[in-house]
Amino acid sequence: MAHLIRDRTRQLIQWLPNMATRLTLLLTMLSTMLFTSLTAANDEPTAQPHFSKAYIDLDWGQIHRLQAAPSLVTEPTLVCFPPNPFSGNYYRQLMASLALDRTVVALDYPGLGQSDPLTTWRTVGDLAEIMIDAIESARLTDEQHQSIDVCGYHTGAMVAAEVAIRRPDLVRRVILIGVPYFADPAENDAELQNVMQDRPLPTELAALESSWRFTMTDRHPDVVLERAYNNFLESAAAWRARAPVYRALHGYAAADRAVLVTQPALILNPHGGLKTHTRAYAQLIQDVSLVELPHLSYGVFDVAPEQIADIMLEYLDR
Numbered sequence: 001m002a003h004l005i006r007d008r009t010r011q012l013i014q015w016l017p018n019m020a021t022r023l024t025l026l027l028t029m030l031s032t033m034l035f036t037s038l039t040a041a042n043d044e045p046t047a048q049p050h051f052s053k054a055y056i057d058l059d060w061g062q063i064h065r066l067q068a069a070p071s072l073v074t075e076p077t078l079v080c081f082p083p084n085p086f087s088g089n090y091y092r093q094l095m096a097s098l099a100l101d102r103t104v105v106a107l108d109y110p111g112l113g114q115s116d117p118l119t120t121w122r123t124v125g126d127l128a129e130i131m132i133d134a135i136e137s138a139r140l141t142d143e144q145h146q147s148i149d150v151c152g153y154h155t156g157a158m159v160a161a162e163v164a165i166r167r168p169d170l171v172r173r174v175i176l177i178g179v180p181y182f183a184d185p186a187e188n189d190a191e192l193q194n195v196m197q198d199r200p201l202p203t204e205l206a207a208l209e210s211s212w213r214f215t216m217t218d219r220h221p222d223v224v225l226e227r228a229y230n231n232f233l234e235s236a237a238a239w240r241a242r243a244p245v246y247r248a249l250h251g252y253a254a255a256d257r258a259v260l261v262t263q264p265a266l267i268l269n270p271h272g273g274l275k276t277h278t279r280a281y282a283q284l285i286q287d288v289s290l291v292e293l294p295h296l297s298y299g300v301f302d303v304a305p306e307q308i309a310d311i312m313l314e315y316l317d318r
Contacts (some may be wrong), residue, residue, distance in 0.1 A: 050097035050236035051309035056134045057274035061116030063134040065106040068099035074101035076145040082282025084245040085238030094301040111241030124252040128162035147172040154178050167258045174265040178274045181254050181281035211235040220299035258284035266315045272297040
């Protein structure tokens with residue numbers, strides 16, 4: 001019996017180092033597999049959001065919406081209001097960079113893009129009410145997120161601000177970019193006097209030259225030709241529908257209304273033609289963060305969509 005015990009003890013002593021070696025090897029393999037999996041996951045490109053289009057039924061007609069949605073939504077919906085005379089498609093490049101963990105929606109104004117025309121509205125307030133109606137009809141809030149964020153560029157900035165003013169219960173945060181705030185009435189008249197006049201449909205190709213020059217000839221070199229051409233087509237299609245938006249902007253009491261924005265607001269200031277106007281408008285907002293973008297001027301959503309999205313998301317996720 002003693003002999004048997006000595007043999008078993010000798011075998012156990014010989015086996016223990018082998019067991020330790022095997023355990024070490026197993027742990028090394030598991031660690032390598034885990035590290036490789038994490039590295040591969042980090043190296044994978046971010047999944048692109050799914051783009052879709054839909055119509056929102058209102059009492060008088062339909063509002064068109066462009067939507068970008070990620071596979072998993074964890075943040076409130078962001079609603080974008082475009083610059084006149086373009087549709088929500090103006091935001092498409094930016095939307096692709098924003099819709100990582102939130103749904104991003106861009107709405108077309110009545111008579112612009114693919115929305116039905118409506119002739120009864122007159123003011124920025126009227127337009128804001130139509131947008132609010134569309135947002136609520138589309139059910140862009142839910143039990144988890146009972147408010148939305150809003151974003152507006154150029155004329156869309158005033159629409160976004162007015163939506164926020166009218167519905168502080170609906171709007172959580174506000175982002176405004178390139179704000180057309182004309183504090184001087186004379187400048188306001190000079191800027192908008194021509195574009196806010198109703199015009200008959202053109203009978204000569206030369207009538208479209210200014211739209212062609214703005215969207216095509218004078219575009220930023222980083223704006224691709226196809227994108228610029230689509231913008232031209234939208235501008236040409238909005239020949240009659242653009243004037244009411246500019247008239248509403250001309251008559252909008254921007255300074256009086258700006259002080260009523262109670263939500264936190266982020267204002268991005270590209271250094272184009274509205275650089276000083278945007279800066280002046282920012283001073284009117286109660287709770288504002290102003291970010292200067294001196295390296296950007298025009299076509300900002302095509303030139304630097306990822307950079308702008310990073311700034312916006314950092315603000316929205318606070």
